[in-house]
Amino acid sequence: MRLRNKPWVKEYLEKNDKYLINWDKETKINLSDLFNNKKQPVHLEIGCGKGNFITNHALKESDINFIGMEKEETVVGVALKKTLAEFEQRNKEVTNLKYFNDFAEDLSDIFAPSSIDKIYLNFSDPWPKARHSKKRLTYRTFLDIYANIIKSHGILEFKTDNDGLFAFSLEEIAENKNWELIYQTTDLYSDIEALKNNIPTEYETKFHTAGKNINKLIIKKTF
Numbered sequence: 001m002r003l004r005n006k007p008w009v010k011e012y013l014e015k016n017d018k019y020l021i022n023w024d025k026e027t028k029i030n031l032s033d034l035f036n037n038k039k040q041p042v043h044l045e046i047g048c049g050k051g052n053f054i055t056n057h058a059l060k061e062s063d064i065n066f067i068g069m070e071k072e073e074t075v076v077g078v079a080l081k082k083t084l085a086e087f088e089q090r091n092k093e094v095t096n097l098k099y100f101n102d103f104a105e106d107l108s109d110i111f112a113p114s115s116i117d118k119i120y121l122n123f124s125d126p127w128p129k130a131r132h133s134k135k136r137l138t139y140r141t142f143l144d145i146y147a148n149i150i151k152s153h154g155i156l157e158f159k160t161d162n163d164g165l166f167a168f169s170l171e172e173i174a175e176n177k178n179w180e181l182i183y184q185t186t187d188l189y190s191d192i193e194a195l196k197n198n199i200p201t202e203y204e205t206k207f208h209t210a211g212k213n214i215n216k217l218i219i220k221k222t223f
């Protein structure tokens, strides 16, 4: 997601840097230094966009620490503004969510092996051209990176409106020994059980409202 340059973002992020992760690019991030409640599990959303999903998860699951990773700084600014407003509205302090302006490609340098409890990928860019397939966030090299940073038998959940990306992801998973598929649907909104705890993202709301089927899969690390 690219947004028009928003002049307020830089200053806003500087002022609110306690809600951001700053990585020195040399040492891995020590997760227990990040959050006041050090012992809580850490869930990571990659490509969090404007933050609806992770904000609502953080509000609902105060016993989990959340990291929203997003490559676009402007989008991080918009997401953080939303988070702070939503928490303030409920008279709550944001103690279990931080944003991280960085790229999924760097995850193995950023986090120690087996340090993340759960990963979410929501409506990742589809990169429809075959020559761009390696950029898709469910391409085999990314699946290997996720398997490296996630804990033993950790779970990754993926939702997308894009049927081509979904089919591609299932093929990549079938070929990858690090992961086993434990759930899949091409129509999340007809699975009442799966919908019970579903928190929609901005893209999900947009596509579902327009009548598009929403795909979801869940995979589990095999070791």
Ligand SMILES: C[S@@+](CC[C@H](N)C(=O)[O-])C[C@H]1O[C@@H](n2cnc3c(N)ncnc32)[C@H](O)[C@@H]1O
Residues within 6 Å of the ligand: 001, 002, 046, 047, 048, 049, 050, 069, 070, 071, 072, 075, 102, 103, 104, 105, 122, 123, 124, 125, 201, 202, 203, 204
């Ligand atoms: C299509 S948007 C979906 C946003 C949000 N997850 C949603 O469902 O509404 C994909 C987001 O992932 C971010 N993104 C794409 N590739 C990324 C990467 N390699 N690392 C981190 N973020 C990435 C984009 O900047 C964009 O905000």
